């Protein structure tokens with residue numbers, strides 16, 4: 001099930017995931033039986049429209065990076081299909097794969113670790129230009145200068161090594177590398193999580209400028225809801241490898257349908273707000289090797305009934321007031337029950 005176009009982003013999706021799954025392990029053992037299997041991503045159907053920023057949010061281990069690797073072609077789904085501009089990623093020729101690599105780029109979760117410590121910034125940034133473009137030496141030199149300028153780094157940095165950079169600078173280099181081959185879609189995996197708050201703001205502004213300048217589409221992955229809220233047109237909330245809720249960012253943050261989204265929002269640190277995630281930490285996360293039959297969130301959910309324990313809700317079991325807003329929940333929240341309820345009363 002793929003959702004409709006959000007307002008202002010009509011037309012065919014740039015990227016479409018249909019019922020994708022990625023299972024790790026589960027191979028047959030030599031003397032019978034199977035190795036245990038982890039379902040890192042399951043039953044995910046999601047479209048990305050040209051020009052939008054789709055935020056993907058969820059707790060550590062919910063499958064965000066696995067999804068990013070599938071979308072960028074670094075890994076392949078064990079079931080389901082992913083299409084980019086209508087082309088099935090699983091059926092690409094070698095030549096088409098190269099063309100795809102230049103159109104879809106990945107900014108990695110850890111900025112410093114993603115840069116080879118033995119290579120200068122010049123050779124790190126030149127690699128995609130050599131492999132993914134037909135530029136000659138002069139053309140590459142010009143593009144290198146443009147890339148550095150786009151991410152506000154000085155040209156002297158080209159001859160330095162990754163360890164000579166701060167986290168914020170390293171992330172700019174990661175972004176410059178992603179821009180090298182003039183991509184259409186950039187998957188940003190926790191692009192600011194490793195940075196301090198003032199540098200976060202600089203990198204977020206830079207990403208915003210680059211998006212406008214180069215007409216980019218972003219998938220923006222983060223566990224930080226406030227960052228996702230500030231950058232996204234639409235948001236996908238993941239829990240235990242599945243989509244819990246998808247919708248226009250404004251709607252999801254104003255009136256979450258899924259109790260998990262509500263819990264995430266209430267757990268974001270804010271003055272006068274009681275942190276529920278710390279209370280909830282005692283609750284059991286499902287065992288990835290033995291996933292529950294019903295809704296994976298049921299054990300932590302105040303609304304859970306026997307139906308939730310017995311049956312997985314369909315991804316669009318609950319619908320919001322906006323057509324593009326839906327959630328995988330048997331007992332969605334009414335807007336009045338949502339996040340505002342947890343703000344402590346003003347006692348002054």
Ligand SMILES: Nc1ncnc2c1ncn2[C@@H]1O[C@H](COP(=O)(O)OP(=O)(O)OP(=O)(O)O)[C@@H](O)[C@H]1O
Nearest residue numbers: 024038040059060061062063064065066067223288
């Ligand atoms: N190569 C792998 N082999 C086996 N299991 C894996 C592999 N990669 C990921 N997993 C498992 O898949 C699940 C999802 O991992 P993933 O890295 O996608 O989570 P994440 O949401 O990106 O987490 P974080 O916020 O910590 O980056 C985890 O249970 C993880 O242990």
Ligand SMILES: [Mg+2]
Nearest residue numbers: 064065066109
């Ligand atoms: Mg990750």
